[in-house]
Amino acid sequence: MSIIQTLRALGPIDTRGVRRDGLLSWMIVIPMIGALVLRWGLPPLTARLIERYAFDLTLYYPALLAYFFVVMTPVIFGTVIGFLLLDEKDDQTLIALQVTPLSTNQYLAYRIAIPVVLTSVMILVIFPLSGLSALPLTHILIIGIVAAPLAPLFALYLAAFAQNKVQGFALIKLSGIVLLLPTFAFFIQSPWELAFGLLPTYWLMKVYWLLESGQSDVWMYVLVALIYQSVGIGALVRRFDAVMHR
Incomplete structure (x- = not known):
């Protein structure tokens, strides 16, 4: 099957799976909601801290945005895909896929892509939406490319080590400290x-x-990030x- 055929076959199934699960459908928009909350909430909080305590929170914006945008955005999408994989394990959809024209490699390529x-x-x-960073679009694109592989990495982590969504939530909680x-x-x-x-x-x-x-000398870090992931x-x-072939 071609990439387009794979997308046509699995795309509608994933869409229905996300729609019927209120948590997953809500999670997809969390990054944008978070960006707006930070856009409207962080500047007033910063002004208040400067006024009352002479504490300039803007110095720490990069730490906050690195966690909430660069890390949590791929983790959120990884969680959505990971839970879809766990649902397919529970429904034994993955076993059924093994007798279809869709190969395991094509299925996994789709799940990663x-x-x-x-x-x-x-x-x-979300970076422009938050209004908290003056990075040019080219730099935001680099960040997106570097952060993107974390999403399938996290999805596969959940699918490979959790038996169901309950265990998946437990793994997410355990991962919190590692992510932070x-x-x-x-x-x-x-x-x-x-x-x-x-x-x-x-x-x-x-x-x-x-x-x-x-x-601008970030390419060594970009390379390490991509290779590591x-x-x-x-x-x-x-x-x-x-796990699939047990």
Whole structure:
């Protein structure tokens, strides 16, 4: 089957799956809602903190946006796709797919491509929508490209290690600290900052911080981010494939 045929076959099924699940349909718009909340709420809060405590929150905007936009946007789309995969496991749809013209590789390619595209597009939307960053469109595009692989990585993580949505929610809670930890690298101005590089989300955040600070020499970090996440996706694809064929 071609890419278009795969999209035509699975796209409507995914759309129905998201629509019938109120949580998933709500999650898709969370990044835009978050961008608007920050746009309207953060400047008044910043002004209040300066007025009362002489504390300038704008200095820490990059840390906040790195977490809420660069990390949480792909995680949200990864969660949506991951839960669709868990539903298909419960309904044994994945077993049925094995006797259709759609190969396992085509199915997984579709599952990886969709959250990548959705994340890239959403990153391009929420940065201008928030009005909190002056990054040019080309830099936002780089951030979107770097952040996008985290979505299928997180989706496959849920599908490979959770048996159902209840376990999926538990894994999301356990992942919270891992997703948040690299944010603290923003406050460390020493080589020890690289210790956070053990976590893939650090490299995404670092690319954004460098671009936000006006530095253009980010390609090493972009390359590491993409390679790190690609290796993780490859490992989780093998794990998921093994789970599917048990």
